[in-house]
Amino acid sequence: MKEDEDREEERRKEKARLERTLLEEAQEVHKRKAEEDAHKSEGQKEAEADEEILKAISNKKKLFSDMELAQGIQYTDPLPTSWRPPRFIRERTEAQHSKLREKYHILVEGDDIPPPINSFTDMKIPSVMVKHLKSKGIVDPTPIQIQGIPTAFAGRDMIGIAFTGSGKTLAFCMPLIMFALEEETKLPFERGEGPVGIILCPSRELATQTYENMMAWTAALHEGGFPALNTLLCIGGISMAEQSHVFNKGLHVVVATPGRLMDLLEKKRFNLESCKYLCMDEADRMIDLGFEEDVRTIMSFFKHQRQTLLFSATMPRKIQDFAQQSLIKPILVNVGRAGAANLDVLQVVEYVKQEAKMVYLLECLQKTPPPVIVFSENKNEVDDIQEYLLLKGVEAVAIHGSKTQEERQYAIKSFKSGAKDVMVASGVASKGLDFNDIQHVIIFSMPKEIEDYVHQIGRTGRSGKTGIATTFVNMNTAEQTLLDLKYLLMEAGQKVPPFLQSIEDPRAVQGGSLKGCPVCGGLGHGISNCPKLEDNQRRTMASHRGQDTDGF
Template identity: 60%
Template sequence: MHKMAKLGRAKMIVREEEELKESTEEEGGEREDSHLGPKSSMSLLDQHSKLKEEAKAIKETDREKQRKEEQMILDVIAEKTALKGVAELAKGIQYEDPIKTGWRPPRCILKQSEKHHMKVRNKLHILTEGEDLPPPVKTFKEMKFPKALISKLKKCGITKPTPIQIQGIPAVLMGRDIIGIAFTGSGKTLVFVLPLIMFCLEQEKRLPFITNEGPYGLIVCPSRELARQTTDIIKNYCATLENDGFPSLRTVLCIGGTALKDQLDVIKSGIHIMVATPGRLMDMLNKKIINLDVCRYLCLDEADRMIDMGFEEDVRTIFSFFKAQRQTLLFSATMPKKIQNFARSALVKPVTVNVGRAGAASLDVIQDVECVKQEAKVIHLLNVLQKSPPPVLIFAQKKSDVDAMHEYLLLKGVEAVSIHGGKDQEERSIAVDQFRKGEKDVLVATDIASKGLDFPNVQHVINYDMPEDIENYVHRIGRTGRCGKTGRATTFVNKSCDESILLDLKHLLIEAKQNVPPFLAELEADSEKYLDIGGEVGCLYCGGLGHRITDCPKLEAMQSKQASNIGRKDYLASGAADW
């Protein structure tokens, strides 16, 4: 009886399977997908392929959702007001063609095909965007610079142009607006300095500058130290040309913390080039000490940092003082897409020259990351200093940490100097000069020393603490490993560090093929599966590699700040300001 019952159940199962098979065939296999498993009529291999296809479809749907969400965020945060002067916006002035110059590449280069130019760019990893791209020029001689200038470059150890110079200098010489992005220490400064000197020589030969005239070229820098360094470079090359019989060019440095009278004396004699920080420049323009009536050349060095630091309105106001079209150049090592798209509104048919990913760390820097408790940092600092010979650069976020470290190192017999925003300009200048000349072994600084400053032969950069965003980290470690030399960077992290910045650091180390310590490798985020969508790697807002714009801490902080400012304005407008 028991056997009969079992046989009956077996027949029932077979009958059910046959009925299921028939119904599946009738419905064109539609139900087949939902009955995968041991009882399915499909082979295990086919079932595996089916499951993979379904998983891929779900993944693609998720990615599509992520892409749409990111585009919505970009549309919301995108600046609706163009980066132009008030008069240009009001009158609807739109420049269609770039400024014309008298420079043209040699015939031998003009004869070469665009295919050959692309081959040169690909070999040097130069990425370009824009209409009518100027050809790359591989020697300073073919760029038609004077012999005295080329000899001076050789004395400085610069025998041939770097990739950013090969494509960037011809573009600037031809009068094109440019967005230049390249690793720190890749020679971006010469891309805008050398053409500007040549343009000013041309103007001076045609019609000498008279009293109170100028500037013809304006370079705006985010920090006083970078402005001073740029001025020294310009004066150096101008002096070389003057000694060779070329006209004398006058350059003025306009920065805060220095006597305005000294700057006025130079301005009164007529100036060709002005290098300035936004604050002092705005002050001088508003007081009508200078004007930009004849200025035709504007360069924003570390442009993204200036816009990011809140100087965006100042930059727009500076544009309002121009009386005619100008050639505009934007340069930086880190420039996220959001900043690039915004900056394009100020440019005419711009050429984008990108050597390496925007925001990528220099491959010539060996990056070490160490987990150090907060209270053990200062003691551990001495051990890390012994990793390499001087000069060494130490970065910290807080001014108080800079002062404490400086005092500690002096007590331990280390020849150290320090700079931060709380020190007066003379003290800052002396400290930088002593470190640059090799009179001091260690410079302790806040991030004012991280943007664009060139210190010869810095062997080691130590990050006493991790900066608040990955862009500052890239700028900091870029003070070493410059001009093809190898450098080292050591960074202290601990549990107090924000996880999002550590994720960015982890993926930056992976990209640069550096050793990732176990405590960083263990970090994972839900957003990591979306890190590469449609060829866009990482966050479109801040350039961080460890997250997407949908969970960008920097964007969140900015929006929170804006919200609190709105509330504060409303409160003050209601009469609270009277208190």
Template identity: 60%
Template sequence: MAVGAEAKEEKGDGEEEEENDYEEYIPIKKRRLLEAQKVLQRKGRGMLSSTTEDGDLAKAAEMKPSLLLKSSQLKKDQPEVSATEQMVRQEKDMIERLSERKTLMSVRELAKGIQYTEPMKTGWKPPSHVRHMSENECEEIRKQWHILVEGEEVPPPIKNFKDMRFPEPIVKKLKSKGITRPTPIQVQGLPAILAGRDMIGIAFTGSGKTLVFVLPLIMLALQEESRMSLIGGEGPFALVVCPSRELARQTFDVVQEFTAVLRDAGFPDLRSMLCIGGIDMRSQLEVVRRGVHIVVATPGRLKDMLAKKKMNLDNCKFLTLDEADRLIDLGFEEDIREVFDHFKAQRQTVLFSATMPKKIQNFAKSALVKPIVVNVGRAGAANLDVIQEVEYVKQEAKIVYLLECLQKTPPPVLIFCENKADVDDIHEYLLLKGVEAVAIHGGKDQEDREYAIASFKSGKKDVLVATDVASKGLDFPDIQHVINYDMPAEIENYVHRIGRTGRCGKTGIATSFINKNQSETILLDLKHLLKEAKQRIPPVLATLDDPMEEVEELAKASGVKGCAYCGGLGHRIGECPKLEHQKSQAIAGTRRDYFGSGGYGGEI
């Protein structure tokens, strides 16, 4: 019993100790009030009552409002924003987020903070009567030729090749090709580049953009060679980067045509090199060993040669990115930046394309010094010399209807498909039907590709079936008809495809097959493109519900007609299929056949 009593006594003592340590629970309201009291005491604003009355809490809250109260008050004070203004702000935010990428400059320039502020100086000067033209006279000429320019101190436009001071053999060669006066992009573009200015050139397909950079780079190479001849292993002075091998080959042929004319007339021998994949590198290195003045290249092989130190850009002063939006925007951006790393000093940079939305222009300007933007027609607009026809054809009937379409015009005819498997199927079908046809896509080896292009250009073959590898920049003489067997997923590709006809002032026909497989967005873009070019809109497109009619006010408010990302007129940036595709492509980590479509593997 005694033990039990002792235990009980000990327990009682423990409880007593616990009671002594007990702290009264203070409600949250009271704790907040005490905190507020301490703050006010520190500020010397007197004491607050320690009561927990709601009225006192309200007073404390008034003295120090919460962030939530402040936020709601700010929202009340802000003026009401209309739905249109809200959408304009959202679109602006989207474009800014998309532009928040690394600038198109070399790693060395970015690391050292090198920024060039003045354009390159060249030895070229126009005649005195051109130099002394007033700004009003220059504007009058630009207005007459429908040329839009942006930039500081834009050189005056020149209306003939003689005043551009090209050597006589070049002017004679132009005449022999039937080019007696410059096109609008040449009127303003040639003086700008000859004067050493960085430039972004936007013009319709088939408007003579290639000559705008080829002739000045030949003049630069002549000038440098006259000052000091190249020795073995040196060069180049000028570099042209193209997105596809075919376009690089075509540009190289134009360069060689004019350098050969100069050489025959007794001018210094200007050596040029074609630097593309699929060709034996040893033949390319042979030209470098002798000293090369001009290089025309695709990004892959160029990067390879520079990395292996087979060639350097120490003396290079002129860089052209042909079809620049495709190079920068669709997969070659990092390759181009790596090429930029090999330049040792300032270069004159020129970018060209038929479709270059504002977003790409803003991004490209990061690499340019006081750039001039020369625009002939809206960026992304279709060539007005092309008659655009749209036919609704069921998927299973397309290949049979194709033969009927081929009867519309005499050859040569170009047929575009979205993927490589379709190209091979159509090619085989046409051969079985007795049509002289060739095919080209990224899965074929270089020899087959070159044979297809050469035989089609020379007229030995009547039909060329291709993916978008043949849609960018390639110049086929006298093409009467372009058939879009598949509508492309993006309206930019459509503009490039139909631009293979209607070149150099001639007219052509473009027939496109559409059906329920196409997305409504691309059909709306097509409808607006036809409307802009004053072409017949087929009933199947006319009956589409058009949301753009409701957002005309938005276009006026934002100053951007259609999509600011891809240039399509049938949608806004929020519904852009190109943007959606690029996001999914980034996730998948794959690249289509030269931006055409999947099909079975293979690269450009």
């Protein structure tokens, strides 16, 4: 009898449950969620919201060619190389390796990490190259080179993060030079063969600078008795006919911007059948909106597995995650926080009213002897500053995206040679360009994105030297940008002026965690109000509108 009553009770409950409407269930779900949310701190809620946005914008497509994606080809092991560290280094314990990394503040992540080596000779770099580097004042490897060069020599995919002026160019050029020498020595290249590797840069100026370094280093090796290596500069604005002599022989190295490289590959001027090495300098810019599809198109020309290296001073979490998915057992080599400012730069932030900027600029130019770089975010302002300085008798040149290639090359050449004392530049000159002995950088208008600020002040304080960066801010500077700047100064142990100290972080008031933005690396905001993300979305919408109106 009791069992029948229990069964009847169960049937009644089941019937009542089935009779409940979906609306009631939805109301209960919302009620439970509201109760859960009530127990969460504002910081937890913000962290969850940020994570949802990050998932939404994460690119699911990996950095593989269309053929590899279509055929489901997946590489599981890094490319083998003939290089091995000297025996005495191989016999060191992991504790000894860790101690050396700690000494140079090198952070590493990954499996089977090659050992750090703090001597060019012990890296097995030819003595003629070591001698040439010494003649240029490069005696010992920098931290990114200590871990980065052995990692690249070992054939490993790599994400290299180090502050501006830390020697990243040598860290990714030297392995490519050695691989190309090895291939040329085995069997000399003939017309139509090659390249062994490609170095991709986001701007013509950075590509030109990398090409000049590559030419100087390969020439030094050739003078020392090694085979000659042919390097092609592949950028817009220059005639490829001027470099036709390079195509008459085998091609070892290509230094390029994405657009011109795609053009030459599509025209079949050369192919990537034997290309085994791909490096992206300022990789976060390359993978970011605007270059990502170009890079993916370039990938479709690869026929085999390649070693991929991504280098930058600023590498936000979004880009790191994307790279981790795309590379093969990658090793992350990080010298300092990604996006942190160079500690060799004294950062001075001054409140200057908009109408007083020009006059105060002249005062600031008296702080140090030339050469000096002045940055502005506005092309028209760049021209105005140059004109004002010329009127005041200051030898100044200007460079921005609307200048012709000839004008840009003239400006860089005359500034580098010392013929001109001041270069006024838009952001185009901040990404990786290396000018000798810049003691002072003046940021006339603070960029919205803190990444750009890090790159701009990084034009000074390079290769272990110290420098000054003076930044003008005022009421026109967004409060969020000022907050990013405040945290960056605090992190670098720099003096924070009172007007920056007074800016409070709403997240700190709410008790949230101040992890920084995973998209741009700024410490003063979360992903929900990231200026870089807003700009990217605005550009995407603009490009869609452009496509929609193409048929009219």
